[in-house]
Amino acid sequence: MSKKSSAIADVRSAAGTPKNGPAAHPVNASLSADQKIGLYRLMVRIRRFEERSLRAYQAKKIGGFLHLYIGQEAVAVGCCSLMGKDDHVITAYRDHGHAIGVGMELNPLMAELYGKVTGCSKGKGGSMHFFDPARNYWGGHGIVGGQVPLGTGIAYGLKYKGLKGACMTFMGDGAVNQGAVHEAYNLAALWDLPVIFVIENNGYSMGTSQARSSAGDLARRAEGYGMAWGVCEGHDVYEVRACMARFLEEARTNSKPAVVEIRTYRYRGHSVADPDNTYRAKSEIEEYRRTKDPIQVFQAQLLAEKVLDLALVEKIDVEARAEADLSADFAEASPFPTAADLQKDVYWEADNPSERKSGGRLFFN
Amino acid sequence: MPVLQYREAIRQALAEELTRDANVVVLGEEVGQFHGAYKVTEGLLAKFGPKRIVDTPISEAGFIGMGIGASMLGVRPVIELMFWSFYSVAFDQILNNAANVRYMSGGQINCPIVIRGPANGGTNVGATHSHTPENVLANHPGIKVVVPATPYDAKGLLKSAIRDNDPVMFLENTMLYGDKGEVPEDDYLVPLGKADVKREGTELTIVSYGRAMVLSLAVANTLQQEHNRSVEVVDLRSIRPLDMDTVLASVKKTHRVLIVEEQKPFCGVGAQLAYMIQSEAFDELDAPIGRLCTIDSPSIYSPPVEIEQLPNVQRILKAALEALA
Ligand SMILES: Cc1ncc(C[n+]2csc(CCOP(=O)(O)OP(=O)(O)O)c2C)c(N)n1
Ligand SMILES: [Mg+2]
Numbered sequence: 001m002s003k004k005s006s007a008i009a010d011v012r013s014a015a016g017t018p019k020n021g022p023a024a025h026p027v028n029a030s031l032s033a034d035q036k037i038g039l040y041r042l043m044v045r046i047r048r049f050e051e052r053s054l055r056a057y058q059a060k061k062i063g064g065f066l067h068l069y070i071g072q073e074a075v076a077v078g079c080c081s082l083m084g085k086d087d088h089v090i091t092a093y094r095d096h097g098h099a100i101g102v103g104m105e106l107n108p109l110m111a112e113l114y115g116k117v118t119g120c121s122k123g124k125g126g127s128m129h130f131f132d133p134a135r136n137y138w139g140g141h142g143i144v145g146g147q148v149p150l151g152t153g154i155a156y157g158l159k160y161k162g163l164k165g166a167c168m169t170f171m172g173d174g175a176v177n178q179g180a181v182h183e184a185y186n187l188a189a190l191w192d193l194p195v196i197f198v199i200e201n202n203g204y205s206m207g208t209s210q211a212r213s214s215a216g217d218l219a220r221r222a223e224g225y226g227m228a229w230g231v232c233e234g235h236d237v238y239e240v241r242a243c244m245a246r247f248l249e250e251a252r253t254n255s256k257p258a259v260v261e262i263r264t265y266r267y268r269g270h271s272v273a274d275p276d277n278t279y280r281a282k283s284e285i286e287e288y289r290r291t292k293d294p295i296q297v298f299q300a301q302l303l304a305e306k307v308l309d310l311a312l313v314e315k316i317d318v319e320a321r322a323e324a325d326l327s328a329d330f331a332e333a334s335p336f337p338t339a340a341d342l343q344k345d346v347y348w349e350a351d352n353p354s355e356r357k358s359g360g361r362l363f364f365n
Numbered sequence: 366m367p368v369l370q371y372r373e374a375i376r377q378a379l380a381e382e383l384t385r386d387a388n389v390v391v392l393g394e395e396v397g398q399f400h401g402a403y404k405v406t407e408g409l410l411a412k413f414g415p416k417r418i419v420d421t422p423i424s425e426a427g428f429i430g431m432g433i434g435a436s437m438l439g440v441r442p443v444i445e446l447m448f449w450s451f452y453s454v455a456f457d458q459i460l461n462n463a464a465n466v467r468y469m470s471g472g473q474i475n476c477p478i479v480i481r482g483p484a485n486g487g488t489n490v491g492a493t494h495s496h497t498p499e500n501v502l503a504n505h506p507g508i509k510v511v512v513p514a515t516p517y518d519a520k521g522l523l524k525s526a527i528r529d530n531d532p533v534m535f536l537e538n539t540m541l542y543g544d545k546g547e548v549p550e551d552d553y554l555v556p557l558g559k560a561d562v563k564r565e566g567t568e569l570t571i572v573s574y575g576r577a578m579v580l581s582l583a584v585a586n587t588l589q590q591e592h593n594r595s596v597e598v599v600d601l602r603s604i605r606p607l608d609m610d611t612v613l614a615s616v617k618k619t620h621r622v623l624i625v626e627e628q629k630p631f632c633g634v635g636a637q638l639a640y641m642i643q644s645e646a647f648d649e650l651d652a653p654i655g656r657l658c659t660i661d662s663p664s665i666y667s668p669p670v671e672i673e674q675l676p677n678v679q680r681i682l683k684a685a686l687e688a689l690a
Contacts, residue, residue, distance in 0.1 A: 063489030063668040115489070115667030126491045126666030142493035143451065144423045177422040178454065205423055207399030213422040278399050339673040342662040363661045364630040 023301065025242035027082070033307045037316075039081055039237055040302055043073040043295050044320045046100045052324035053096070053113050053127075057272050061332070062113045066127050069097035071267040074294035075200050076101040078240025079168055082248055083136065086158060086165025090138040090151040092172060093128035094200075094266075102137045104130070110327035116334035123337045124345065144205075145171060145178025148197065152184040155195035159255055166194040166251035168244075174205020176218050188257035189225040196247050197222075199261040200234070206270045207279040219261035227257055234264035235292035238301070265292070366549055372405045372542040374516035375481075378523035379406065379443065381552065383413050386441060389527060392419040392428055393445030393482075402447045403483065403542055425451050429480065430458035433532070436478040437466065443527060449484030449536055450496040463532040464507035479526045481535035485576060485627060486664050486675050488539055495664035497627050500634050502534045503605040509533040509557060510604040512574045516546035518602055521555030529557065538576045558606030562615065566597035569689050570615040572638060573625040574601040577676045581625045584681045594689055604634055609641055616646045623655040623688040625676055630658040655688040657681060 022028060031039075050068045057066045069076070072094075080089060080101030091098045099109055104120065112119030113127055120130050121140075130140040138154060141147035151169025158165045175181060176199060188195045199218050203210055210218070222229035228250065232243035240262060247258040265288045269276035302308040343363055349356045350363075369377065382389050391406060391413075397420040400407035410418040421428040425446065432442035446452055452459060463476050486495035503510045509531050513519035519537070526533035563578065564585050573581045578600045585596040599615050601607065616622055622642055624635035639654045660674045673680075 063671075064666060065490055115669070121666075123667035123670070124492075124663075124665050126489065128493070129491055129666070142491060143454065145454070146493075174423045177424045177427075179424065179426045180454065206402070207395050208420060208422070212398075212420065336669050337665070337667050339660065339670060342660050342665055342670065342674055346662050365658055365661050 022236060022238035022242040025238070025245070027241050027245040028238045036302055036305070036307045037312070039077055040295075040298055040308065041316050041320070042077045042081075042101060043237070043298065044316050045106070045323065046073045046076070046097045047295060048317070048320040048324040049100060049106055049109065049327065050096055052328055053110065054268075054272065056110075056113065056328055056331075062127070063115065064126050064128075065093065066113070066272040067094040067270065068266070068268040068272070069094055071288065071294070072200060072202060072234065072264045073097055074237040074240055074298065075234040075262050075264050078234075078237040079198060079244050082241060082244055084165065084252070086163045087248070087252075088136040088138060088151075088154050088158070088165065088167040089170070090147045090154065090167065091140065091170035092144065092147055092175065093140065093142050094172070095128065095130045095140040098170065099130040099132065099137060099140070102132065102135045104132050104135060104137065106323055106327035107330040110324075110331040111334050114331035114334070115336060116331055117337045117341070118330070118334040122341070122345065145175040145181045147171070148175070148178070148181045149184045151197075152188050152193055152195050155188065155193040155251075155257070156191070158194055159192075164252045166196055166248050168196050168198050168248075170198045170200055172205055173199060173201040173203065173210050173218060174208065174213055176221065177214060185222065185225045185227065185259070189227045192255045193257055194251035194255045195257045196244070196251055197257070197259045198244075199259065200264055201261050202264045202266045204266070204270070204279060206274070209279065219259045222259035227259055229259040229261070231261045231263065234262040235294045235297055237294060237298050366547040368545050369516050369548040370542065371516045371519050371537075371544045371546070372403060374520040374546075374548045375405050375523055375537065376407065376409065377548070378520040378527070379409060380412065382443075382524055382527045383409070383417055386527075388439060388441045389443060390417050390419065390440060391443050391445065392421055392432060394421055394423055394447050396420060396445050401445065403539060405542070406445065425455040426458055429455040430462065432478050433458055433463045433466070433476055436476050436532075437474050441477050441527060443479045443481060446480060446482035448494050449482050449498055450494045452480070452498060453496075459532070459534075460502075460505050460508070464505040467531070468507060475530045476532045477530045479523070479533045479535055481523070482537060483539040483542075484536040485538040485540055486659065486671060487576070489666055489668045489671055491666040492663035497536075497629075497659075499534075499536055499604050500628055500632060500637075503634065507532070509606065510536065511557060511602065512536045512604055513602060514541065514575050514578045514600055516544065516548050518555055518561070518600075520548055521553050522557065522602065524552075525554045525557050528554075533557070536575070540576050541579070544579070555602070557603045558608055559602065560608035560611035561600045561602055562597060562611065563600045564596070564598040566595040566619065568594055568619055569596045569621045569623060569685060570599060570612075570619045571596060571623045571625055571685065572599045572601065572612055572615075574604070574634075575627060577625045577627045580676060580678055581681055584678055584685055587678075587682060588685060592686070596685065609645065612638070612642065613646050616642055617649050620649055620651040621688055622650070623657065623685055625657045625681055625684070627676055628658055629661050630656070631661070633658060652688065655684055657684040
């Protein structure tokens with residue numbers, strides 16, 4: 001975990017979390033019991049889906065990279081739960097939580113991991129490249145920082161079209177050091193674009209701690225561009241919502257960008273292939289799990305609120321496990337694409353031959 | 366002779382050059398404390414310390430550009446790209462600055478930098494991580510491009526690249542890192558721009574490089590054993606400089622050519638090769654030049670389909686039999 005600077009703690013209170021805690025913030029106080037259970041269930045479904053996908057990976061059903069989101073669930077769920085009709089999300093390759101957060105079904109997600117034609121990207125993208133534009137979810141991007149100008153462009157498009165929405169553009173604590181991120185910050189601030197740059201600070205970029213990769217405080221870099229910024233703790237879904245609500249409102253109503261750093265933690269290696277034995281102590285992971293696990297924390301909160309009881313906790317968990325298992329069955333039973341699918345979805349014109357206007361060859365073998 | 370993995374051969378080249386020349390420095394993401402994403406640089410931090418083995422943030426344009434600047438002053442950076450696919454965020458630094466600075470200064474400034482890392486498909490990492498940019502790089506005069514296929518070549522070529530006074534792009538392959546081969550302990554060099562006949566034959570020349578060459582060699586052996594056909598395999602080893610003499614000598618011997626490459630076809634390395642072979646040895650050819658590439662679409666994730674998209678032994682065998690027919 002990164003060290004805390006007092007400057008950031010100051011800004012946290014300035015970000016508008018009421019004294020009596022994020023639970024009392026109107027954005028949370030106004031939630032019905034069912035809505036709260038819905039948030040909890042979503043986090044559990046993400047975790048069980050990913051645990052199931054890890055087993056499938058170990059059974060060699062999944063190839064390539066698998067970057068698990070386990071430990072970070074409250075960030076995607078908190079942020080995505082605030083989405084209105086014209087709000088959008090884009091993120092990097094650690095994209096399963098956001099996909100489930102915006103409401104994607106588990107079957108096409110698991111099928112995508114299995115490389116099946118029933119996958120959300122027809123088996124073409126894999127784990128790093130989940131998309132669902134119909135749910136305002138723009139991926140799933142493999143190049144660190146590459147999605148950040150795209151999110152800025154979605155915000156530009158919203159403003160251009162006169163829509164009152166915002167684009168939450170997620171990136172990691174390592175991505176903040178890509179040049180494209182800084183160019184995007186400037187454009188967003190210069191042109192008042194409704195984009196929230198959300199830094200999911202899980203403390204590490206692969207095996208490099210924040211202290212070894214970034215000079216200064218991450219979100220504070222917004223000051224250089226005259227942008228608003230804030231920091232919050234990402235293990236508490238209420239706090240995530242309370243912090244993000246204010247910035248989202250500013251973006252929607254006044255078209256103002258912001259940078260929000262959400263402190264979180266990943267339990268697994270960078271990807272499933274990372275042996276995770278060079279850069280942090282196992283005790284650090286255990287400590288976070290014990291004290292800040294986002295599902296445990298919210299479960300305790302909702303038990304205290306008497307929104308949940310233990311029977312319901314158990315039921316939600318059993319259902320989430322069953323749903324994840326079913327998604328694996330679905331993926332297993334689905335067909336692979338074939339070599340004939342390789343050259344589909346490359347060019348619009350090739351896929352719509354009756355409407356093709358250009359001549360000449362599009363493909364070369 | 367010691368038998369080393371391809372990754373160990375590269376590591377040995379790095380260690381020997383770090384020892385030989387105090388100006389050599391290794392920079393890149395996760396090269397030090399994490400031992401390298403593919404463990405190529407494992408142990409180097411412990412041996413050479415943090416001044417010589419430098420972990421960088423994820424800022425390819427920044428640290429590659431910085432390396433180019435430092436090389437202008439005589440530092441000899443060897444930069445690891447975790448994947449060559451990430452060169453695109455540093456495109457301007459490599460292909461405007463490194464490629465052009467010598468020329469634009471009228472020869473006053475040299476740029477002795479090496480950029481190395483894997484450039485290949487085959488591990489289901491999808492379209493953004495599977496680029497094979499040797500053609501794009503070689504399209505820029507001022508840039509040298511090297512593509513080793515074996516542990517022996519990898520070590521000897523990397524040592525030559527580090528001693529070279531021009532910017533050298535060194536393209537490895539994650540699928541080859543575990544391959545083993547004999548690597549001498551002495552301080553040998555493999556010069557840039559020298560192709561290698563990896564297998565002699567009389568009826569067909571397969572021109573290839575990298576992992577596609579390794580697969581082509583296997584196919585050539587099958588053709589001998591199961592079809593009684595004699596195929597010569599020329600491993601280019603360098604794309605620029607390009608050893609046309611070795612290619613043409615082989616064409617004059619076999620009179621038939623198949624180019625096998627893990628490139629997309631359009632303007633790939635094979636396109637340039639085919640042009641030069643027909644231009645310089647037209648009368649030697651008994652058949653049109655054959656060419657086998659990666660199927661022309663972005664790289665697919667789906668594991669079984671990616672195997673079909675790339676040159677694989679079945680596809681190479683079929684193309685070779687066609688070329689021999
Ligand atoms: C331009 C680029 N460089 C390097 C990589 C390899 N890479 C993938 S993820 C990663 C670490 C990113 O860390 P962070 O931004 O903190 O996100 P996290 O993985 O923690 O979610 C690296 C170096 C890449 N995909 N793209
Ligand atoms: Mg991180």
